Amino acid sequence: MRSRTAAATAAAATAALALTTVTAGSAHANAPGDSPEFTESVTVDNVFGHLEQLQSIADANDGNRGAGTAGYEASAAYVEQTLQAAGYETTRQPFTFMYEVVNSTSLTEVSPDAREVEQAPMSYSQPTPQGGIEGALVAPTSAIGCEATAWDGVDLSGDSDIALVSRGECSFGQKAVTAGEAGAEAVIIYNNEEGELNGTLGGVEPTSAPATGITMAEGEALLAKMDNGTVTMSFALDKTMEQRETFNILTETSTGSDDDVVMLGAHLDSVHDGPGINDNGSGSAGILETAVQLAKVDELKNKVRFAFWGAEELGLLGSDHYVADLQANDPAALDSISSYLNFDMIGSPNYVVGVYDADESTYEAPVDVPAGSTAIEDVFTDYFDASGQPWVDSEFSGRSDYSAFINAGVPASGLFSGADGTKTAEEVEMFGGTAGITYDPNYHSVGDDLSNINTEALGIMSDAIAHATITLAEPVAPEEPGTEEPGDEESPEEPGDEESPEEPGDEESPQEPGDEPEIPEVVQTDGFGSDVAGGTALGGLLLAGMTAGAVVAIRRRSTMD
Known part of the structure; x- marks a missing residue:
């Protein structure tokens, strides 16, 4: 049995995260990869550009991008080409399903x-x-x-x-x-x-x-x-009902510790009744652009993995298959995923800014909430609070691709702009829009096209995805030359400052056999659940709040009974 424990309190971590967001003038405030700069790099225009491509794909393929169709294949090809152009290697994980x-x-x-x-x-x-x-x-x-x-x-x-x-x-x-x-x-x-x-x-x-x-x-x-x-x-x-094959798309950063992996996911398929631009082209476009920009960050402390799930609309099949495959074939790799962030619908026309309610402060969850999920929720809510952005809790229901992860005990959180629920007057005061109608009147219909996207919501949510990703990935700031303060230079040696010659017997003792430093064993894996030669080991995610020169971490570790 795996257990997840915290090495520091969630309150301490989220306080540090808030400082990262609002502190100015720190030693690395403008370093590449800091949250404000990285968040700015993930532009709503680029995210919307990906949606334009998905709309064109749906238009050319019977109006949809559903699992098992030519529209899904073309959508996947676009995602792969975009990731590969940014320098990623991509993998397809196939599985069968009932079409x-x-x-x-x-x-x-x-x-x-x-x-x-x-x-x-x-x-x-x-x-x-x-x-x-x-x-x-x-x-x-x-x-x-x-x-x-x-x-x-x-x-x-x-x-x-x-x-x-x-x-x-x-x-x-x-x-x-x-x-x-x-x-x-x-x-x-x-x-x-x-x-x-x-x-x-x-x-x-x-x-x-x-x-x-x-x-x-x-x-x-x-x-x-x-x-x-x-x-x-x-x-x-x-x-018509028949067995067909579809697939997930997986990729990950080339840098970052394999002991600490943060995972982002969004389902790429639409329903078969429409193009699915909000559900869930929006979430896919958000994490795709985040991946593109993250590739430009020189070095990360923690590895980031991106998943574009297939057949979510048919019952969360792609994410279920991914987790079940790791449970059956490489439980250590599953144990390494200590955080899963899910993005399903982030551009609803009558939107709210919803954050999965892991701490159950508004909704009692109908599922078990894994330990550590609240700290991930705080990454989003502290960011919104620091920037003055209103937000609401969204029920931690397990009704999207985080279901398999939380059932396996992996901490999770995510964002949601609303689907078939009805907007309240209080929510109109916070976000605008219309009370008494659904958040997305075109949910699961032919009307879920490019015109269904609220670009204000898309921008708010994309910025939050970028912030959470760079915060948890922890970019390693390059050393800046010429940063010594006056007086930091080494003083020239004064006479008499030379090292005294060694006295007899002061020499270091030769290393005895068996005194060599212990080399830790490394479990090699391809990062997707299979052991390979020359691979690297996956590990537990480091959830970190960073200030200049300080890190407060929440770490999940595993023990075996």
Whole structure:
């Protein structure tokens, strides 16, 4: 079992980080790689330029960049070419996944009112039989329908029964499996907050009922009609499902200690319904430009690794595969990743500046928060506080590519500008925008194109990514010639200052056999989980706050029971 311990308090580290941000006139205040200079080098214009390229790629490839498509391949090629031009070596990590595309779908209320209902079929949902399913709506005794007992006493004896359940507490996959095993022929899941519900079952489940998502308002309207009698619905889902191969892209800096690796990740794939420029071209573009500029820093104390994940939209598949591969084949390499920073949607049109709430000061996390995550959160929040930038907590939910890392005990944090949640009046006071609508009205849709990006949000978030990266990487400042103060020169020797000749017996004793200094053993790896000759060892991340000439560190180390 690995344990993560702190060699210094989070408060001390974040205080040092704040000093790095606001202190002027220090010995290395203008040295290449210091936070203000590096942050300035990661420009919103360059980040937006990467998004323009991703938009062009989507336009040339059926309007999307989804996993397993030509659009994803072209997106990956652009990222690789950009990184290679900056001096990086890139690696593709392949894995297989279930490719799916919806050919046609519909959800209709047959009675008491005849109308079409807006819906979004769940990823990995089973298709309906040809011609669809028509039947009466049924609801569990517990609205969320997570457990089999929720269906006790519910009449599911009809030829075709369609379950109506609420989002919440358990996965969509569990709801669909539970409803299917209870006897429902399909399941409609309604949102528990404002906005559309675009979900995934997380994987193919043969026993699950075909599943789709609707808004909270639609769900409540249908429930009210059920109170007055039978509600008959029709659901049709025709789709293609087949095994395909996709990949992650990995790269890392050529300098920096392999004992301390900081990792940044963003998913590169879009949904198959649109170009995915905010979700998640924005996060990919942010870390891509950060990597390009980081290559110009001469020397880093800690290695930085960048990951562009595949198939996130189909259930976090790329990041899950990466972590699972290390767990199975090189747990020491996984143990070396002591910090994972995730960036999924950083340019939402009705944005907030959200930081993953690792300290649970606003939201109780529905997942275990690894020790050390709070200190990484503070890297972002102290930066925003020092620059006068408002920010809010974003639930530490595990609903993006940091999930596999936190499940493996790796400390994590990240930024999020909002998706299908609704903006509040208080948030409008902080960030502008419109209350009562979602942060990204074009989330998971064809409208998530270049015009969907808020460049102010993109700039704020890109600067924060740059600051966190250079702070944790710890650039090594070059020695500056001619810095001696007057009077620092060595005084010429005065007569009598010469060294006295050695007395007999003062000579150093010859080294006895076996007195040679101990050479530490180095575990060699290619940096991606495989041992190779001539490689370097990975290690635990150093989270550091730097002032001129001072470092306060939070370090994770491992012990074996």
